[in-house]
Amino acid sequence: MQNPPVPARRSLLKVLAAAPAVSALGGLATAAPAHAAPTPAAPASGPLATPGLLSAPGIVKALPSEHFTVRGTNAEARFDAFGDTGALTPADRFFVRNHTSTPVLDAADWRLTLWGDGLHGRGPVHFTYGQLRDLPSVTRTALIECAGNGRSLYASQQGEPVTGTAWTLGAVGAARWRGVRLADVLRRAGIARDAVDLLPRGLDDPYVSGGIDYGRVRRPLPVAKAFDDVILAYEMNGEPLPYDHGHPVRLVVPSWVGIASIKWLGDIEVSTRPLSSPWSTDWYRLFGAAHPAGGSAPISRQTLKSAYQLPFGATLESGRVHRLTGRAWSALAPVRSVEVSTDGGAHWRRAHLHDTPRRDGWVRWSVPWRPRSTGPVTLLSRTTDTAGNTQPERAVHNTQGYLFNAVVRHPVTVV
Numbered sequence: 206m207q208n209p210p211v212p213a214r215r216s217l218l219k220v221l222a223a224a225p226a227v228s229a230l231g232g233l234a235t236a237a238p239a240h241a242a243p244t245p246a247a248p249a250s251g252p253l254a255t256p257g258l259l260s261a262p263g264i265v266k267a268l269p270s271e272h273f274t275v276r277g278t279n280a281e282a283r284f285d286a287f288g289d290t291g292a293l294t295p296a297d298r299f300f301v302r303n304h305t306s307t308p309v310l311d312a313a314d315w316r317l318t319l320w321g322d323g324l325h326g327r328g329p330v331h332f333t334y335g336q337l338r339d340l341p342s343v344t345r346t347a348l349i350e351c352a353g354n355g356r357s358l359y360a361s362q363q364g365e366p367v368t369g370t371a372w373t374l375g376a377v378g379a380a381r382w383r384g385v386r387l388a389d390v391l392r393r394a395g396i397a398r399d400a401v402d403l404l405p406r407g408l409d410d411p412y413v414s415g416g417i418d419y420g421r422v423r424r425p426l427p428v429a430k431a432f433d434d435v436i437l438a439y440e441m442n443g444e445p446l447p448y449d450h451g452h453p454v455r456l457v458v459p460s461w462v463g464i465a466s467i468k469w470l471g472d473i474e475v476s477t478r479p480l481s482s483p484w485s486t487d488w489y490r491l492f493g494a495a496h497p498a499g500g501s502a503p504i505s506r507q508t509l510k511s512a513y514q515l516p517f518g519a520t521l522e523s524g525r526v527h528r529l530t531g532r533a534w535s536a537l538a539p540v541r542s543v544e545v546s547t548d549g550g551a552h553w554r555r556a557h558l559h560d561t562p563r564r565d566g567w568v569r570w571s572v573p574w575r576p577r578s579t580g581p582v583t584l585l586s587r588t589t590d591t592a593g594n595t596q597p598e599r600a601v602h603n604t605q606g607y608l609f610n611a612v613v614r615h616p617v618t619v620v
């Protein structure tokens with residue numbers, strides 16, 4: 206298969222130069238046509254040696270330690286601190302999952318290329334940022350959740366080893382995304398009736414691990430899903446996409462594992478034959494004893510979860526009423542209910558839901574609790590969605606620790 210034209214990354218600047226880059230880009234933006242993107246805000250302060258600020262190689266935004274935990278090239282949001290956020294996760298609180306590092310791209314010279322045998326005209330088709338902004342826009346709320354969110358709980362509560370970033374529960378966030386329907390762009394590019402697969406690819410550096418160059422991050426997306434509800438997003442919560450979240454344009458693939466939502470989108474192969482990449486063969490399949498030899502089919506939909514917005518190991522005073530809060534979400538159907546147990550699972554009661562359950566959102570919940578005796582306690586929460594899916598006691602193990610859906614065992618101490 207012939208190689209695609211790789212869009213130029215003329216204005217890709219190294220992350221450490223991000224602050225000066227912002228003013229340079231700002232200058233460009235004023236000279237450019239009306240559609241040139243306002244550039245995202247620069248981090249408030251430099252990444253180095255500021256108390257309470259963590260740094261992760263390749264992440265542009267500020268990572269205050271009260272809101273993030275750095276894991277390699279990634280930043281996990283602190284789920285235990287989500288109590289002061291609303292139904293939408295502010296961009297400055299949103300987790301970052303980077304295979305390599307955030308490229309600082311300029312919307313003014315970005316373009317999207319579609320190519321492949323799945324286009325009528327066969328030649329590549331380009332869209333500038335301005336052309337995308339001129340198409341009808343859609344706005345929708347969607348969660349982005351890493352396939353491995355909750356992965357570390359396979360080890361910590363099931364005693365099962367897994368590989369991959371040791372996320373706890375904060376590799377998830379909800380945002381309001383504005384952009385263009387991928388379906389509209391595919392139609393305008395002349396997608397053929399017999400096209401079956403797309404291969405969206407990012408402009409970040411090729412991913413190299415264990416001495417192997419896997420190429421740029423890319424993952425097949427079935428045409429059927431693309432036409433259903435996928436958007437090419439250029440805004441997050443009413444602002445231009447931040448650098449770390451895919452500026453200037455990313456895919457948002459609602460209800461699917463986060464890897465489907467390719468950031469810094471550069472090109473999309475359109476094919477009449479099924480496509481693959483290491484992100485659909487080596488990773489993002491379920492491997493292990495409970496799964497077919499050679500692995501499951503590539504995973505697509507996320508699962509369901511619920512959790513307390515409270516640090517693990519928190520101490521709570523006995524004899525007074527605490528308002529315990531949390532969130533529940535399901536990629537399979539709207540949340541129907543959340544039950545909690547404050548005695549390790551012996552008794553369960555309903556939590557109050559504070560949001561109208563809907564597909565692709567999460568529901569905040571709360572429950573009052575007056576602990577009577579002191580000592581260690583395991584808090585549990587369990588959500589059930591309107592399709593009847595409910596969190597099991599144990600998640601089915603897979604070696605890469607994807608799709609953790611079990612009831613989280615949340616240890617606290619009453620003093």
Ligand SMILES: Nc1nc2c(c(=O)[nH]1)N[C@H]1C(S)=C(S)[C@@H](COP(=O)(O)O)O[C@H]1N2
Pocket residue numbers: 299300301302303304305349350351352406407408409422449450451462463464465466467468469
């Ligand atoms: N180009 C590119 N797109 C990417 C990634 C990446 O490293 N490069 N990471 C993916 C993964 S694994 C996840 S979970 C989501 C995370 O999106 P966020 O960093 O905006 O939270 O982006 C996906 N899109």
Ligand SMILES: [Mo]
Pocket residue numbers: 302350351352353463464
């Ligand atoms: Mo992910």
